[in-house]
Amino acid sequence: MTTIRTLLLVPALLASFACDASAEVDEATRKAVIAELGAKMNEFYVFPDKARLVAERLNAREQSGAYRSATDLTAFAAMLTEDLRQPTNDKHLGVRYRAAPIPPDSGSKGPTPEQEHEFGNFLKSRNYDIRKVETLPGNIGYIDLRSFAPVKAARPALGAMMNLVADTDALIVDLRHNGGGDPHTVAFMSSYLFDKRTYLNNMYWREGNRTDAFWTEEDLPGKKFGGSKKVYVLTSKKTFSGAEEFSYNLQQLRRGVIVGETTGGGAHPGGVHRIHQHLGAFIPMGRAINPISKTNWEGTGVVPDVKVDAEDALRTAERLALTELLKSPSDDEHAQRLRKRLDELK
Known part of the structure; x- marks a missing residue:
C-alpha cells in the first residue's frame, strides 16, 4: 500500500x-x-x-x-x-x-x-498555514489559521502562536478558510483552551476495528489561554474536515461560540493512495465519533451558534466579545475603551 x-x-x-x-x-x-x-x-x-x-x-x-x-x-x-x-x-x-x-x-x-x-518543506514554505496572529482593540486575540498542519512538524510554530494570545481577554479563531488537518494538531491547539485534561473526540478506524481517543495535552510549550475566557470560532462553507472537528469539539463541550456559516460536512479521515503513476485517491479510512453527541458532522456540517454571512463573522464575533467583556471591566477607563470600539463596529 x-x-x-x-x-x-x-x-x-x-x-x-x-x-x-x-x-x-x-x-x-x-x-x-x-x-x-x-x-x-x-x-x-x-x-x-x-x-x-x-x-x-x-x-x-x-x-x-x-x-x-x-x-x-x-x-x-x-x-x-x-x-x-x-x-x-x-x-x-x-x-x-x-x-x-x-x-x-x-x-x-x-x-x-x-x-x-x-x-x-511544503509545510514550512506555507509557515504551517498560520496566516495572521494579532491583538485586536479591547485586548482580543485573533488567529487566522488556514489548516491544522501535522503537529510533529508544526508544534513549535503553533505553540508560539498560542503563546502570543495567551494574555488576551478573549480569543477569535478564524477558520473560514481552513480545509482541515491532523486530528493530533486539533487536540494540541485545543489543549491551550482548557484548564484540565479534557476528552475531545474519538476516531474509529476500519483497519484493526479500533477506536483512538483524543484528549487535551498537559505538557505544553509556554502558557495556556485557559478555560475561563471566551473563545469565538469563525466558520464558513469552506471550513472543512479537521477545522470542523475543532469547531464541533468546542461546541459540544460548550467551550466556544461558533460564529458564521454552516461548515462543509466532512468527518472521515483517511489518506492518499496511488492508483496510477500520476493519480492519487484520497480514501477515508475512519470516522469521527464525538463522546458527547455520539455522532459527528458528516453531511450536516457544524451549525453555528450565531448564524451570519462569512464576511460578517469577524465583526460579529468582535461585537460579541466586547459586549461580554463590558460585563466586568477592570475599571472605568477600560469600560470606556471597550464602548468606544463597540461603537466603531456598529
Whole structure:
C-alpha cells in the first residue's frame, strides 16, 4: 500500500497534486485505474458496503462508455471524483492528478523519509498555514489559521502562536478558510483552551476495528489561554474536515461560540493512495465519533451558534466579545475603551 498521508487534511494536501495539464487517457489506462481504484476502495474505505457500491458504479460507468469523453488525466480524475461521491455523499473522497510521478507501492503503511522531508518543506514554505496572529482593540486575540498542519512538524510554530494570545481577554479563531488537518494538531491547539485534561473526540478506524481517543495535552510549550475566557470560532462553507472537528469539539463541550456559516460536512479521515503513476485517491479510512453527541458532522456540517454571512463573522464575533467583556471591566477607563470600539463596529 502506498499511503502518502493519513490526515483529516484534504484541500490543502491535495492542492499540491494539482497542475495545469496532464497526459491523455486511453482505454487501457482507464480500465487499469478503475480496477485499482475499486480495489483500494474495497480494501480501505471506512464503510465496506458503500465501497462495493462505488466499485460497481465505476465498472458500470466504464462499460457504458461514460469515461471516453475524458481527454486527459485531470478530466478523468474529476469524473472519478464525482462517481465516488454520488453514492456515498462523502466529500473527502476524491482523485487528483499529480505532475510528478507518485512512488510505487513500498509496502509501508506510512510515508517514506523522502516523502516526510518533501511534505515538511511544503509545510514550512506555507509557515504551517498560520496566516495572521494579532491583538485586536479591547485586548482580543485573533488567529487566522488556514489548516491544522501535522503537529510533529508544526508544534513549535503553533505553540508560539498560542503563546502570543495567551494574555488576551478573549480569543477569535478564524477558520473560514481552513480545509482541515491532523486530528493530533486539533487536540494540541485545543489543549491551550482548557484548564484540565479534557476528552475531545474519538476516531474509529476500519483497519484493526479500533477506536483512538483524543484528549487535551498537559505538557505544553509556554502558557495556556485557559478555560475561563471566551473563545469565538469563525466558520464558513469552506471550513472543512479537521477545522470542523475543532469547531464541533468546542461546541459540544460548550467551550466556544461558533460564529458564521454552516461548515462543509466532512468527518472521515483517511489518506492518499496511488492508483496510477500520476493519480492519487484520497480514501477515508475512519470516522469521527464525538463522546458527547455520539455522532459527528458528516453531511450536516457544524451549525453555528450565531448564524451570519462569512464576511460578517469577524465583526460579529468582535461585537460579541466586547459586549461580554463590558460585563466586568477592570475599571472605568477600560469600560470606556471597550464602548468606544463597540461603537466603531456598529
